[in-house]
Every structure is written in C-alpha cells, then in structure tokens.
Amino acid sequence: MPFIRESIVTTLNADSSAHVAPLGVIVEPPWLVIAPFHPSTTLDNLRRHPFACVNYTTDVRVFAGCVTRRKRDWPVTAAERSRGWRLAGALAHTEVEIAEVVEDALRPRFRCRARHEAFHGFNRAQAAVLEAAILVSRLGMLPREKVEQELAYLAIAVGKTAGETEHEAWGWLMEAVSSAGIEPPRV
Numbered sequence: 001m002p003f004i005r006e007s008i009v010t011t012l013n014a015d016s017s018a019h020v021a022p023l024g025v026i027v028e029p030p031w032l033v034i035a036p037f038h039p040s041t042t043l044d045n046l047r048r049h050p051f052a053c054v055n056y057t058t059d060v061r062v063f064a065g066c067v068t069r070r071k072r073d074w075p076v077t078a079a080e081r082s083r084g085w086r087l088a089g090a091l092a093h094t095e096v097e098i099a100e101v102v103e104d105a106l107r108p109r110f111r112c113r114a115r116h117e118a119f120h121g122f123n124r125a126q127a128a129v130l131e132a133a134i135l136v137s138r139l140g141m142l143p144r145e146k147v148e149q150e151l152a153y154l155a156i157a158v159g160k161t162a163g164e165t166e167h168e169a170w171g172w173l174m175e176a177v178s179s180a181g182i183e184p185p186r187v
C-alpha cells in the first residue's frame with residue numbers, strides 16, 4: 001500500500017544552483033514518486049535534468065522556510081552519483097533518477113528509482129509544524145474556520161513537545177497566518 005513520506009526534494013536549476021522544495025514523496029515500491037502540481041520549479045527542473053535527491057530532515061524550519069519563502073537557500077552539498085545537490089543537514093537522503101513519467105495536466109507523477117532507505121523518527125511537534133506548513137501553503141484555498149480549528153489543535157502538540165527549532169518554525173508559520181488576517185492560536 002503506497003504511503004507518503006514528507007520530504008525535502010532538491011533539484012538542479014538551469015543555472016546549476018539547487019532548488020529546495022518540500023514535497024510529499026509517495027513510497028510505492030519499487031518507486032519513489034515525486035508528484036509536483038503545475039506550475040512548479042521542481043517540475044521544470046525534473047523535466048530538464050532527470051535527477052533529484054529526496055532528503056529526510058526533522059528540521060521543520062526547512063518546510064516552514066520554503067512555504068513562507070522566508071528562507072529557501074538551505075545549505076546543500078554535491079550529490080554523489082549524479083550532477084545535483086542534496087540537503088547538507090539531512091538525517092538521510094536518497095538520490096533518485098527518473099525512470100518513468102506518468103503525464104497529467106494537473107500533477108504529473110515522476111516515478112524514480114531509489115538507492116537506499118531512510119531514517120524515521122517521531123515527534124508530535126514536528127508533525128504539527130508539517131501540518132501547519134501544509135495549511136499555510138493553502139491559505140488562499142481553505143475556509144478560514146477550517147484553518148483556525150486545525151491550528152488550534154496543532155498548537156497543543158507544539159505546546160507540549162516542541163523544542164527550539166520547532167518553536168522557531170511554528171513562529172514563522174504563525175506570522176504568515178497573521179499576515180493572512182487570521183489570529184494564530186496561543187501555544
């Protein structure tokens with residue numbers, strides 16, 4: 001049964017710099033599937049250079065920083081097996097190459113060959129910040145009440161289990177929520 005691993009995908013820009021983007025990579029053996037919605041820099045990059053690195057990090061600031069566009073230039077280091085980049089601070093990473101593309105007008109699916117497995121860790125605040133990052137990336141699409149209700153619930157896990165890193169990322173997201181005219185919950 002396929003499942004989604006929330007990841008940071010690094011791809012190669014046309015100028016050879018790194019593009020860093022949070023994506024839910026679908027684990028569908030034997031594939032890792034990257035499914036970016038149109039329009040997307042990740043999508044353009046994968047079409048130009050069929051290589052990516054799927055990076056696993058518990059530093060939720062990378063997710064929050066990218067979706068708020070506050071910080072996208074996270075440190076990267078050269079990939080080993082192909083021209084490209086990987087996230088320097090990741091706990092683990094999988095370099096992948098695109099094997100097949102399932103075309104779709106809205107959301108093409110890039111089926112990738114994976115090289116090695118990942119580390120998984122549990123922390124409720126990290127999961128809560130990820131959920132909040134998804135909400136922030138959809139602020140213009142979701143009803144206000146839904147955003148308020150979900151943030152109120154997620155704030156509980158942040159209050160109980162967040163460390164400094166999670167608080168910082170949560171703060172960035174709540175600033176974006178405030179800018180959208182929504183009162184952030186108290187932590």
Ligand SMILES: Cc1cc2nc3c(=O)[nH]c(=O)nc-3n(C[C@H](O)[C@H](O)[C@H](O)COP(=O)(O)O)c2cc1C
Binds near residue numbers: 020
């Ligand atoms: C946890 C998480 C998972 C996401 N998963 C996806 C995804 O699977 N596909 C997608 O198009 N955007 C996803 N997004 C939103 C993208 O990160 C965001 O749109 C990003 O800017 C990608 O576009 P880009 O390639 O142009 O940078 C996700 C965001 C978060 C926080």
